[in-house]
Amino acid sequence: MDPVKDLEFHRTLLPGDVxxxxxxxxxxxxxxxxxxxxxxxxxxxTSRALLPQLLNRGTQKFSTLQxxxxxxxxxxxxxxxxxxxxxxxxxxxxxxxECVNGRFLPGDDDVFREGLQFLRDLIFDPCLSDGLFREEExxxxxxxxxxxxxxxxxxxxxxxxxRLVQSMCPMEPYRRYEHGSTEDLESLSRLAxxxxxxxxxxxxxxxxxxVGDVDPQRATALFSxxxxxxxxxxxxxxxxxxxxxxxxxxxxxxxxxxNQAKLCLGYRSKSTYSEGDLAAQILMDGILGSHSQSxxxxxxxxxxxxxxxxxxxLEKTKGLLFILxxxxxxxxxxxxxxxxxxxxxxxxxEITEAxxxxxxxxxxxxxxxxxxxxxxxxxxxxxxxxxxxxxQLREYRQELREVTRDRIQQAxxxxxxxxVYLLDK
Amino acid sequence: xxxxxxxxxxxxxxxQVVRAELPGGLPVFFCPKPDFRKKYACYSTFFGSVDxxxxxxxxxxxxxxxxxxxxxxxxxxxxxxxxxVSDLFAENGAYNNAATSFATTTYLxxxxxxxxxxxxxxxxxxENPVFDPEKVEKEKGIIEQEIKMYxxxxxxxxxxxxxxxxxxxxxxxxxxLGSVDSIQTIDSQTLHDCYRTFYTPKNMALFITGxxxxxxxxxxxxxxxxxxxxxxxxxxxxSSADQGGIVRIYPEEPTPVARELFESRMAVGLPQIxxxxxxxxxPQSGSEKLQLDMVTKFALDLLLGRSSNHFLDLYSRQLVxxxxxxxxxxxxxVGVLSVGxxxxxxxxxxxxxxxxxxxxxxxxxxxxxxxxxxKKYMGGMTRAFNSLEYIASNYTYYRFYGLDLFSVLDEIQKxxxxxxxxxxxxxxxxxxxxxxxxxxxx
Numbered sequence: 001m002d003p004v005k006d007l008e009f010h011r012t013l014l015p016g017d018v019x020x021x022x023x024x025x026x027x028x029x030x031x032x033x034x035x036x037x038x039x040x041x042x043x044x045x046t047s048r049a050l051l052p053q054l055l056n057r058g059t060q061k062f063s064t065l066q067x068x069x070x071x072x073x074x075x076x077x078x079x080x081x082x083x084x085x086x087x088x089x090x091x092x093x094x095x096x097x098e099c100v101n102g103r104f105l106p107g108d109d110d111v112f113r114e115g116l117q118f119l120r121d122l123i124f125d126p127c128l129s130d131g132l133f134r135e136e137e138x139x140x141x142x143x144x145x146x147x148x149x150x151x152x153x154x155x156x157x158x159x160x161x162x163r164l165v166q167s168m169c170p171m172e173p174y175r176r177y178e179h180g181s182t183e184d185l186e187s188l189s190r191l192a193x194x195x196x197x198x199x200x201x202x203x204x205x206x207x208x209x210x211v212g213d214v215d216p217q218r219a220t221a222l223f224s225x226x227x228x229x230x231x232x233x234x235x236x237x238x239x240x241x242x243x244x245x246x247x248x249x250x251x252x253x254x255x256x257x258x259n260q261a262k263l264c265l266g267y268r269s270k271s272t273y274s275e276g277d278l279a280a281q282i283l284m285d286g287i288l289g290s291h292s293q294s295x296x297x298x299x300x301x302x303x304x305x306x307x308x309x310x311x312x313x314l315e316k317t318k319g320l321l322f323i324l325x326x327x328x329x330x331x332x333x334x335x336x337x338x339x340x341x342x343x344x345x346x347x348x349x350e351i352t353e354a355x356x357x358x359x360x361x362x363x364x365x366x367x368x369x370x371x372x373x374x375x376x377x378x379x380x381x382x383x384x385x386x387x388x389x390x391x392q393l394r395e396y397r398q399e400l401r402e403v404t405r406d407r408i409q410q411a412x413x414x415x416x417x418x419x420v421y422l423l424d425k
Numbered sequence: 426x427x428x429x430x431x432x433x434x435x436x437x438x439x440x441q442v443v444r445a446e447l448p449g450g451l452p453v454f455f456c457p458k459p460d461f462r463k464k465y466a467c468y469s470t471f472f473g474s475v476d477x478x479x480x481x482x483x484x485x486x487x488x489x490x491x492x493x494x495x496x497x498x499x500x501x502x503x504x505x506x507x508x509x510v511s512d513l514f515a516e517n518g519a520y521n522n523a524a525t526s527f528a529t530t531t532y533l534x535x536x537x538x539x540x541x542x543x544x545x546x547x548x549x550x551x552e553n554p555v556f557d558p559e560k561v562e563k564e565k566g567i568i569e570q571e572i573k574m575y576x577x578x579x580x581x582x583x584x585x586x587x588x589x590x591x592x593x594x595x596x597x598x599x600x601x602l603g604s605v606d607s608i609q610t611i612d613s614q615t616l617h618d619c620y621r622t623f624y625t626p627k628n629m630a631l632f633i634t635g636x637x638x639x640x641x642x643x644x645x646x647x648x649x650x651x652x653x654x655x656x657x658x659x660x661x662x663x664s665s666a667d668q669g670g671i672v673r674i675y676p677e678e679p680t681p682v683a684r685e686l687f688e689s690r691m692a693v694g695l696p697q698i699x700x701x702x703x704x705x706x707x708p709q710s711g712s713e714k715l716q717l718d719m720v721t722k723f724a725l726d727l728l729l730g731r732s733s734n735h736f737l738d739l740y741s742r743q744l745v746x747x748x749x750x751x752x753x754x755x756x757x758x759v760g761v762l763s764v765g766x767x768x769x770x771x772x773x774x775x776x777x778x779x780x781x782x783x784x785x786x787x788x789x790x791x792x793x794x795x796x797x798x799x800k801k802y803m804g805g806m807t808r809a810f811n812s813l814e815y816i817a818s819n820y821t822y823y824r825f826y827g828l829d830l831f832s833v834l835d836e837i838q839k840x841x842x843x844x845x846x847x848x849x850x851x852x853x854x855x856x857x858x859x860x861x862x863x864x865x866x867x
Contacts, residue, residue, distance in 0.1 A: 027460050029438070030808050065740065069732035073797035076804025100804045104437060136741075143769075144746060151694035151767065156577050257692045257866055260573040293515035302509060305566030308574055326574050354516065361518025368537025369520075371462040372813075 007371060007393055009381065010216045014208070015228045021381065022219055023211045027372060029104050031112050031212035033119060034378050035227075037093040037204035038386065040238045041173040045091050046180030047188060047196040052082030052093060053141040054133050054193065059121040071118060076100045078115045080122060086178035087383055088317025089241045093200065095123050101213055112214075113222060120226050124201065132194045146182050153256075156423060157309075160262035161324060164421040167252045168266040172244070174318060205234035207382060211374040240274045240387055241318045246416040253422045261332050261424040265323040265339060270414040272319045273387035279399050280407035285314045285321060286359035287351055287408065288342060293358035295342040300325060306335045317387065321415060329424050336420070346412035351405060360401065367397045428643055435831040438810055442820060442831070445643050449652025450626035452824070455642050456634040456816055464540040464635030465813040467533035468551045471825045472498075472623035473526050475675070475757040477596040481622040482670035488618055491610045493568070493603015496525040498616050500568060502532070502550060504560045510550045519543040525601055527756045529825065531818065540635065541645055548631070548649050554620055556613035565608055572602050579693045579863045586687035587701040587763060587861035593683045594676035595705075595759050622671055626652045630824055632817040675757050678705045680856060687861040695746075697863040698774050699765030700782075702853060707760040710826040714755060715833065719840050721753045721762070723802075724848040727794055728785060729764060735781050744774040762852065771862060782853035790849075795842045802837045 009021040039048055062068045072078050078099035085092055099115040127134065153159050162177055169175045208227065210219055246268060271281040289296035289312030300310045310325040327335045345351075370376055370393065377393075384391035428448075434441035443455045474496070478489045503510045503523070514521040519536035521543075532551050536543045575581045585600050592598035603611075631650070633642055647653040682703065708714040729735050729751045739745040749766040768774040809815045820830045 025460070027458075027811070029810050064737070066732055066734070066737045070797060073732060073801040076807070077801035078804065098808070100807045104439070104807050105803075106437060140741070140743065143743065147695055147746065147767075147769065154579050154693045154695070156692075259576040260570065291515055292509075292511035292521075301567060305563055305570075308567055308570035326570065328570065328573070354512070358512065358515035358518075362515055362520075365518035365520065365537050369463045369535060371537075 007377075009209075012220050014220075014224055016232055018206050018208060018227070020208045020210065020220060020223055022214065022216045023209070023374065023377070024214055024216060025211060025374070026213050028212050028374065029101055030098050031101050031115075031210070031214060032374060032378075033097040033116065034209045034382075035095040035119065035123065036207045036209075036382055037200055038206070038237050039091050039093065039200075039204055041086060041089045041091040041176050044196060045176045045178075046184035047193055048091055048093060049084050049178065049180035050141060050145055050185065050188065050193060051197055051200065052084055052095070053145060054137060055082050055122055055126050055197075057134075057137040057141065058127040059118070060125050060127050061121060062118075063127040075111050075115050075118070076105065078111065078118070080115065080118050082122065084178060086176075087386065088315065089173045089238060090317075090386055091176075091178065093204070095119060103213065113226075116222065116226050124229060126197075128194070132190045133197075135190060138190045138193065142185050142188065145180060146185050149177065149179050149182050152177075156258060156260075156262050157324065157326070160264050160421065160423045161322065163252070163254060163423070164264040164266050164322065164419060167250070167421055168320075168419040172241070172318075174241070201229070202232045203235045205237060207385070209378045209382070211378060237386065240272060243270060243272065243275060243319050244268055247418070249417055249419070251420045251422075253424065255425065256423055258423065258425055260326045261329045261422060263325045263327055263332055263335060263339075264421045265417065266419040266421070267321040267323075267343075267415045268418050269319040269321055269411070269416070271411060273316055273384070273389060276319070276414070277407055277411060278316060279403045280411040281314065281316075281319075282363065282400060283359060283403045284346060284408045284411040285312050286363055287355050288312045288346060289323060291359070291362045293355060293362070295345065295355065296323065296325075296339065299342060300335060300338055304334070304338060306331045306338070310339075332422060332424065340417075343412060343415060347409065347415075349405065349409040351408065356405065363400055364397060367393060367400075428647065430643075433829055433831055435834065437834070438807065438831070440810060440816075440831070443639055443643075447626070447647055447650060447652040448655035449650070451650060451652035452630050453643065453646050454630065454632045454820060454824075455637070455639055456632070456820070457637065457639065458634050458813060459636050461636050461813065462537050463535055463813055464537070464633075464637060465533065465535045465817055466544055466547055466631070466633045467531050467817045467821065468547055468629065468631050469529050469531040469821045469825075470623050470629045471528065472530050472619070472628070473528040474599050474601040475527050475596045476623065476673055477599060478674040478676075479622060480672035480674070481618065482625070487674060490615055490619060491603065492599045492607035493601070494611055494615060494619055495530055496602050497564070497568060497608060497611050498619055499523045499525045499530050499532075500564050501556065501561060501616055502554050504555060504557060504564075505550050505553070506555055510546065513546055514543060517543050517546070521547075527597060527601065527754075529822065531821070533814075533817075535813075540637070544633070544645065545649050548646070551624070552651050554624075556617050558613050561611070561613055561616065565611075568602065568608055569605050572605055572608075575602060577691075579691055579697055582689055582691065583697050583699045583765070583861045583863050584763070586689060587699050587859060588761065590684040590687040590859040590861060591682050591701045591703040591761065591857075592759070593679050593681070595678040595757070596675065597756060597759055597761065598683070625671075628671060630821045632821050634813045634817050673757070678703070678759055680705065682857060682859045685859055687859065688864065689862070690864050690866050693863060693865050695767040695769060696771040696865065697765065697767050698771050699763055699861040700778060701859045701861065702762040702857050704755075704760035704762070704857065705758070707755045707758060709758045710828075712828065712836070714826055715828055715836055716840070716844075717760075718753065718755060719836060720844050720848050721760070721852070723795070723798055723840055723845045724852060725751045725753060725762065725764075726798055727790055727845065728788055728849060729781070730798075732794070732797070739774070739777055742773075742777070744768060744770055744777050765861075771864070775860065782855075782858070785853050786850040788849055790842060790846050792842065795845065799837060799840070803834065806834055806837065
């Protein structure tokens with residue numbers, strides 16, 4: 001029995017035509033708010049990455065990091081913070097509040113109202129000096145972000161993945177790293193960032209989500225009161241990316257002093273949210289490498305002991321598939337061969353009943369569990385809407401259940417190996 | 426036969442846990458979570474990397490086992506007669522995993538549907554191991570790659586380097602995974618020795634949570650577990666008071682650290698500095714351990730936490746960055762305090778921190794800071810109850826130490842400002858200090 005009511009967002013428009021989506025649930029001890037400001041992964045990507053760092057530095061009311069932190073503690077350790085995320089060729093800002101629902105605190109039920117006010121101030125009312133972000137804070141956050149970008153290298157898996165993406169998509173906006181570029185940061189001025197912030201407030205399309213044990217009407221009233229920033233004229237975001245034509249295969253190798261080689265393969269496919277057969281693509285990715293019964297895990301790790309970690313990931317807006325493995329240097333050729341063999345097997349329709357069942361069940365289970373994962377649900381709802389499709393969990397489950405072997409085989413045949421990237425000593 | 430049941434609840438949180446002991450001695454816990462689609466179970470044993478020397482129940486000889494064996498045993502259990510257990514869970518659509526820590530090994534799964542089929546799988550594979558020498562050999566290749574993956578992670582290298590430098594004798598110095606060399610000496614026999622010592626009902630716990638009926642859960646477990654009948658526990662013997670009669674041996678740890686400095690050069694973007702302080706002879710279990718753990722965490726948070734003046738100063742001088750962290754843990758009678766993170770200026774950061782450590786005994790707590798710290802902990806604990814995984818793993822963890830998770834909220838209320846103030850006087854003794862440094866290549 002599906003608890004249908006649990007998953008329906010109550011959607012209303014706040015003043016300024018900002019959509020508020022509320023998902024009431026009794027499962028949470030907290031109230032969670034997410035405010036999204038949509039954007040393109042354009043030349044402004046570094047400004048967008050730096051902006052939340054500056055906003056996190058202080059509001060007019062709580063103007064230092066210390067004052068901000070003290071206020072979070074006052075609100076029972078509430079989470080209030082902004083960040084940035086990359087999704088295909090979009091790049092959006094998220095501001096989040098999570099605070100304990102006053103029902104679980106003896107005598108302190110105004111935490112939510114105060115938390116919401118704090119979140120609102122963080123976005124709209126930063127501490128400025130002469131109308132600009134403060135100089136010291138600006139310089140500090142610039143160098144913090146520079147370091148964060150430079151220390152990507154500390155996490156070899158992520159580093160290798162970013163390098164694969166850069167090699168594979170040199171002309172596509174998707175090549176850009178979500179946390180920005182150090183060159184852009186160097187030349188970024190306080191004035192430019194402050195102007196960018198004002199631009200975001202007036203032009204970035206925005207959405208607000210609320211999840212928790214709340215009364216939708218009362219919550220809407222509270223948002224209308226606190227988040228009433230008036231009219232704005234949102235820009236139109238880029239349409240979903242156009243599929244790239246297959247081109248010549250390339251191999252990229254980078255040397256570094258590492259104990260374990262990172263082997264990354266990048267494929268292009270014909271399926272995205274808006275084109276081709278995404279459901280079949282998801283099943284194909286599952287059989288290939290998204291869980292422990294999948295071909296990669298079984299053949300690269302379990303049968304040959306070549307790797308501890310090996311898996312595949314889909315990028316669904318651009319139709320990309322990545323395979324990522326950590327293997328011993330001397331085993332790279334053997335691992336590469338076995339990985340490619342798994343793709344060939346899929347293309348030849350070699351899928352066992354066990355592989356198919358395990359993948360179907362595993363995907364279905366993940367979707368059932370999604371109903372308890374509110375951060376993920378909210379993010380998925382937002383992301384699907386960016387792609388112009390509403391996310392209906394139960395319909396989506398059904399759609400995935402109906403994928404046939406032939407469609408999976410076809411999805412594998414549509415794969416085109418674009419780039420192999422190797423990080424090795 | 427109906428089981429005797431004990432109920433614990435917390436009214437502010439609106440949560441309750443039911444405890445029953447199977448006739449064979451296994452404690453089973455159930456936390457009802459109405460409305461949740463996820464159902465979660467974990468089967469844990471109080472056996473981790475610190476248990477490197479012990480006398481099995483009803484024996485006299487001390488056994489010293491190779492480093493990394495608890496973790497190796499965790500991998501071994503996945504290989505059942507019907508194949509790798511992850512495959513079997515996958516066929517049922519469940520997510521499964523396992524984790525080995527300093528003190529515990531936990532096997533878990535989460536599923537939306539077919540919960541009882543998966544629960545049977547979990548119980549069966551944990552209770553019925555297969556020690557196939559061929560598979561044990563093959564697993565070495567996989568674990569070797571796991572070790573090498575961690576060898577490239579600066580946080581892990583810094584942390585394990587810090588522990589290894591702090592301790593001369595205590596097994597907290599041992600890497601949970603062991604080393605590429607130590608795992609070569611592991612075989613079916615040593616694995617079996619560990620299994621029969623630590624995988625005994627009184628040394629284990631099964632925790633189940635989700636939208637399920639209490640009677641159905643307990644009946645199913647009683648019927649399915651081999652500890653559902655009283656003659657099924659050959660090792661429980663007569664000594665029912667402790668964890669099944671295991672004698673754990675922890676060598677006496679001398680006060681001086683093994684090394685004052687650990688340094689490693691790696692392909693990293695930024696240097697990393699991690700200070701460690703060891704504290705020999707801390708309470709091993711019970712509310713004494715809990716109070717010490719909490720008082721210490723409050724002390725560290727008030728001295729160096731995000732809202733402290735020290736943090737503000739370090740951060741604004743760019744000596745520490747966002748990943749700066751302060752932590753405390755205590756296992757098997759010793760405590761470890763660690764302070765550190767990435768830094769653009771390792772010498773500057775070390776000097777500044779050393780000054781803070783030296784002056785900590787004169788640091789005066791403010792009543793207002795203390796009040797807010799309590800609020801933060803209360804809120805954090807309440808928020809954590811959103812997560813089935815948190816409830817299951819922490820409830821089990823506290824039980825192994827003779828404590829109840831629900832009482833932690835009350836214990837937070839009881840933390841006394843003077844005790845925290847006193848704690849700061851003894852926390853940072855220079856002779857118990859080591860520093861672990863990760864520096865970029867070149």
